[in-house]
Amino acid sequence: MSADMPAAPSAGPQRLVILDQSIKVLYQSILVLSLYFLFAGHNLPGGGFVGGLTAGAAVSLRYVSGGAAAVRTTFRVPSHVILGLGLGVAAGTAFLPIALGGAVLEHGEYETNLPVFGDVKFVSALAFDVGVYLVVVGLVLMAFAAFGDDLGQLAQSDEPGDGAGADQPDAGRDDRSSPA
Amino acid sequence: MSGALATLAMALPTADDVVAPGSGSFDVLIPLPVIVPLVAAALSIVAAGHRPTQRVIGLGALLTVVVGNIVLLARVDDAPDGIAASQGGGWKAPLGISLVVDRFAAIMLVVSSLMLISVLVYAIGQQAEERRFAAFHPVYLVLAAGVSASFVTGDLFNLFVAFEMMLVASYVLLTLGGRAGQVRSGMSYVVISLIASTFFITALALIYSATGTVNMAELSERIPELPSGVRTGFSLLLIVVFGIKAGLFPLFFWLPDSYPTAPNAVTAIFAGLLTKVGVYAIIRTQLLLFPDDARQGTLLLIIAGLTMVTGVLGALANDDLQRILSFHIISHIGYMIFGLALFTLAGIAGAIFYVVHHIIVKTALFLVAGLIERKAGSDRLSRIGGMVRSAPMIAVLFAFPALSIAGLPPFSGFVAKFALVDAGVLVEQWPIVAVSLVVSLLTMYVMGRIWSNVFWGTCEDEAVAERLAPGRTSVPLLMTGATVAVVVASLAMMVFAGPMYDLAERAAADLLVPQIYVRHVLGASS
Numbered sequence: 001m002s003a004d005m006p007a008a009p010s011a012g013p014q015r016l017v018i019l020d021q022s023i024k025v026l027y028q029s030i031l032v033l034s035l036y037f038l039f040a041g042h043n044l045p046g047g048g049f050v051g052g053l054t055a056g057a058a059v060s061l062r063y064v065s066g067g068a069a070a071v072r073t074t075f076r077v078p079s080h081v082i083l084g085l086g087l088g089v090a091a092g093t094a095f096l097p098i099a100l101g102g103a104v105l106e107h108g109e110y111e112t113n114l115p116v117f118g119d120v121k122f123v124s125a126l127a128f129d130v131g132v133y134l135v136v137v138g139l140v141l142m143a144f145a146a147f148g149d150d151l152g153q154l155a156q157s158d159e160p161g162d163g164a165g166a167d168q169p170d171a172g173r174d175d176r177s178s179p180a
Numbered sequence: 181m182s183g184a185l186a187t188l189a190m191a192l193p194t195a196d197d198v199v200a201p202g203s204g205s206f207d208v209l210i211p212l213p214v215i216v217p218l219v220a221a222a223l224s225i226v227a228a229g230h231r232p233t234q235r236v237i238g239l240g241a242l243l244t245v246v247v248g249n250i251v252l253l254a255r256v257d258d259a260p261d262g263i264a265a266s267q268g269g270g271w272k273a274p275l276g277i278s279l280v281v282d283r284f285a286a287i288m289l290v291v292s293s294l295m296l297i298s299v300l301v302y303a304i305g306q307q308a309e310e311r312r313f314a315a316f317h318p319v320y321l322v323l324a325a326g327v328s329a330s331f332v333t334g335d336l337f338n339l340f341v342a343f344e345m346m347l348v349a350s351y352v353l354l355t356l357g358g359r360a361g362q363v364r365s366g367m368s369y370v371v372i373s374l375i376a377s378t379f380f381i382t383a384l385a386l387i388y389s390a391t392g393t394v395n396m397a398e399l400s401e402r403i404p405e406l407p408s409g410v411r412t413g414f415s416l417l418l419i420v421v422f423g424i425k426a427g428l429f430p431l432f433f434w435l436p437d438s439y440p441t442a443p444n445a446v447t448a449i450f451a452g453l454l455t456k457v458g459v460y461a462i463i464r465t466q467l468l469l470f471p472d473d474a475r476q477g478t479l480l481l482i483i484a485g486l487t488m489v490t491g492v493l494g495a496l497a498n499d500d501l502q503r504i505l506s507f508h509i510i511s512h513i514g515y516m517i518f519g520l521a522l523f524t525l526a527g528i529a530g531a532i533f534y535v536v537h538h539i540i541v542k543t544a545l546f547l548v549a550g551l552i553e554r555k556a557g558s559d560r561l562s563r564i565g566g567m568v569r570s571a572p573m574i575a576v577l578f579a580f581p582a583l584s585i586a587g588l589p590p591f592s593g594f595v596a597k598f599a600l601v602d603a604g605v606l607v608e609q610w611p612i613v614a615v616s617l618v619v620s621l622l623t624m625y626v627m628g629r630i631w632s633n634v635f636w637g638t639c640e641d642e643a644v645a646e647r648l649a650p651g652r653t654s655v656p657l658l659m660t661g662a663t664v665a666v667v668v669a670s671l672a673m674m675v676f677a678g679p680m681y682d683l684a685e686r687a688a689a690d691l692l693v694p695q696i697y698v699r700h701v702l703g704a705s706s
Binding site: 080081085086088091092 | 221
């Protein structure tokens with residue numbers, strides 16, 4: 001897509017307007033969908049793992065539009081903290097029932113009628129799913145942060161004089177996001 | 181990690197109308213050694229930037245686990261049948277997450293947690309990988325959870341999950357530092373582990389399709405109903421799967437290649453624990469799941485003999501300390517399998533005693549090897565010399581476990597080997613008894629060779645001599661302290677050999693009557 005443009009690092013941000021705008025819409029919607037999967041997971045297809053992967057797909061869209069730098073700025077909380085919190089919540093749900101006098105990982109239910117949603121059943125297993133969700137999101141963020149940088153681009157930016165992007169069709173991807 | 185969690189999530193029963201949640205008495209201590217390290221790992225990840233906090237979390241968690249395990253062992257040993265079972269999730273046995281601790285599992289839990297905490301102290305003292313990588317603590321704690329989980333699980337599928345937890349953590353620990361050699365041997369370790377895991381999951385699928393369950397207690401009831409060929413097939417398949425982890429002949433080849441490249445402390449814990457988890461799984465599955473006619477006594481005896489011999493020959497042929505000790509692990513796995521393969525009370529008690537002895541002594545030897553490397557700057561026998569004068573403390577610390585592993589009286593190694601040989605003589609298995617005695621002599625020779633090269637003689641290598649000169653290099657106090665603790669533990673095993681052996685015998689007696697296990701798991705929540 002950028003093969004016909006000189007994509008030297010010194011060139012300004014080069015954004016594909018249609019891609020960026022559609023991702024702005026899609027990103028939020030996919031996140032909402034991932035939350036739906038998370039909550040629906042108890043009795044319907046979904047759950048923490050699937051929800052987390054869906055959120056990961058949303059994050060990957062940010063990567064498509066803005067490169068690794070956009071992924072790094074997705075959340076203010078560092079990705080390892082998200083991962084740690086998730087693991088803590090998941091492991092904590094194993095602990096809590098013991099403290100309440102039940103078996104490890106045992107769960108309880110609570111049904112109520114909410115104004116907009118109607119009859120809603122809460123299960124404490126949801127907390128475990130939230131933990132799994134956070135672990136998956138944290139891992140996806142860490143994977144993009146660790147492996148997402150374009151090595152060819154990094155190598156080129158060491159020698160700014162040679163910045164011809166002819167043999168690097170996607171070389172412009174990373175620096176597009178840098179001002180963002 | 182997320183894979184393991186997801187599998188745990190799947191293991192949770194979700195249909196409400198299958199069984200009513202069980203309410204029976206529940207022993208809090210049983211899931212503790214798995215959950216505490218996992219929660220600690222989570223906290224440790226959050227505290228990734230601050231090493232002192234991570235250290236407090238790691239040590240605190242493992243200390244809790246040690247105390248919990250000791251209490252658990254005492255309570256299980258006091259219980260009328262020597263077993264405690266609980267059903268995670270509050271569901272009845274075949275559906276719930278069965279967690280079972282009998283005497284054998286409790287012994288393994290206590291020993292493994294003691295080693296885990298000692299090696300963590302050693303790693304902190306070392307100021308090397310532990311200090312440089314924020315990932316060390318969380319991953320080490322996940323490894324601890326995986327090891328404990330494989331001891332307490334009463335479910336073949338969760339054993340797989342526990343193994344995966346251990347493996348994923350060990351991939352990271354093995355390659356911490358990212359040197360070319362580490363990545364190369366880490367690669368072969370990953371490949372061989374993946375092959376083993378594939379076999380394992382295949383075996384699980386086959387067993388499930390034949391019996392309709394993966395709960396070990398239920399399997400123990402249903403496998404005897406299968407045709408004998410199918411039973412034998414399952415038995416062999418599981419031996420191959422766990423044999424790869426344990427390092428049995430001829431599946432050991434990956435071990436001496438990958439272990440020595442890891443950071444010292446990591447090698448110590450791998451050498452001490454991971455292969456023994458494989459041995460534990462072999463003993464557990466062979467005795468619990470398979471009736472007499474599907475047990476592979478003769479085959480296991482032949483494998484045991486070959487494992488002993490190849491291991492010790494490999495140790496003789498090498499010059500580098502870590503590789504010698506790594507080959508040596510294999511040799512000693514042979515002894516444990518020898519004890520199991522007799523399928524007698526004395527043999528299995530001997531094997532259990534041997535496993536405990538070997539975990540402690542082997543960890544001690546690897547920790548001492550780390551001290552030697554720290555002091556001399558090399559681990560090649562041909563370059564080091566005369567350390568008995570320049571580092572008498574290290575010499576003493578090496579001497580005790582070395583004499584013990586060589587089987588000299590009065591050390592625990594002598595008791596362990598004597599028990600095995602005695603058990604072999606009882607059932608007149610002369611060839612394996614002869615092999616084990618010859619291998620014992622060769623072991624003594626291997627240890628003598630290390631001793632005479634490293635501690636006696638003079639140091640001819642200038643760089644090493646320079647480092648060994650008085651006042652040149654000092655070994656951090658924490659490293660020495662942790663090593664002393666493990667060596668003292670091995671001496672304690674010598675002093676309390678009598679009560680320890682009695683305990684091992686009680687554990688073996690339980691293992692030989694799988695009906696007790698089945699009754700406690702399946703009847704626990706009714």
